Amino acid sequence: MSEQPHLLVVDDDPRLRSLLQRFLADQGFRVSVAGDAAAARQALGSMTFDLLVLDVMMPGETGLSLVESLRRQGQEVPVLMLTAAGSPDDRVAGFEHGADDYLAKPFDPRELAQRVRAILRRATAAPPATPVAAPVQLGSRWFDPERGELRGADGTQRLTGGEAALLSALAVRAGEVLSREDIAVALGTPDAGERAVDVQVTRLRRKIEPDPREPRFLQTVRHRGYVLRPGA
Template sequence: MNGSVDTAHLLVVDDDARLRDLLQRFLNEQGFRITAVADAAAARRAIASMMFDLMVLDVMMPGESGLTLAESLRRDGNEVPILMLTARGAPEDRIAGLEHGVDDYLAKPFDPRELALRIRTILRRAAPPVATHGLPIAPVQLGPCWFDVERAELRGPEGVIRLTGGESALLQALARRVGEVLSREEIGTALGTPEAGERAIDVQVTRLRRKVETDPREPRFIQTVRHRGYVLRPGP
């Protein structure tokens, strides 16, 4: 985050000129700074020259799709939070977005107030943690990696390992209750998306495992408890 949640700089990417203009006006009125572009190529140019706190990204666009752009950004190590917009609201479409590294998903048509609410939720999740007066939680060891729960920072032998806002919030939720089983409903609440389905939570866990497990297919640290949820079991 380059500033406060309410003055964040957002990149809006949508080929529908009317919707793009409406989003720009509405989000400006909400206090956000907005850069709006019509396609993935223009989004890439904007990202190369400016820092953004969040991207609002349409799925279906001429040329490169939003899903392909999101996947490419994640592959290149760019972890800018992404809220994806789509005319298709089926659960499998939401899952496809999460699998490509997006943080949240909103089906068209939508209430602009819900869009603003979801943007603020993602931004708060990505913001640096606020210091508290309680006892600090000790860092958690995950093999060769250490997760600083207070800073929401994962470090490996070669330095900081980039996490998306959703991955960071998920690992924080598990690390704050080490050894306790968290249901998918509890995890959804911790991620700020209590309406997320079970499959969506499973996808987030799968993505996180790829970053903390030696063999994500045989997880040592983030374990599944059948019919109940997930539990974090740290260790060397």
């Protein structure tokens, strides 16, 4: 990543776009803006971004639809959703569609900058806060917590920053049950709620499990949380 991470702010409110562009630029970021999903797609096709700040409710294609489409296309650029609806169901919907974090409107711009930096840290390194574990085996592949990479004979499996952070937290404490609260703290989203953690786990299982419906490695421990059980 360059010294100045490049952000794309997508919001149909021209006043808010301008305010965020100026504020985030003052915080040391390069900032491009787009007024809707179509303009965002055009920008994504011609430039590389380190993170998207994406409004949920926009005319035409919504932010949720856009991020879901990007994930289907294999684009793993981190996404911070801005939403006027801050209920747990709305937050979970953002995670289900592929967002890395959310922020409810109205918000303090300083909190936005802090969340952007936290996501970028996870995306570039995603090291666990606890001592780094040795690589763990997940079937025919190995996960390296220090690098945040899942490797096998078929190459390196791409993980989002959030997925790598989640797998790192579990790998460092492999065999130990982590509560949803512990996991949310490890992901840097302590207020996300239990359902949001469940969504993140479901997304990760799609990448590490032979059959996500019958998890072999990332197992649920009823009423307690989740545990990673590495193995061949």
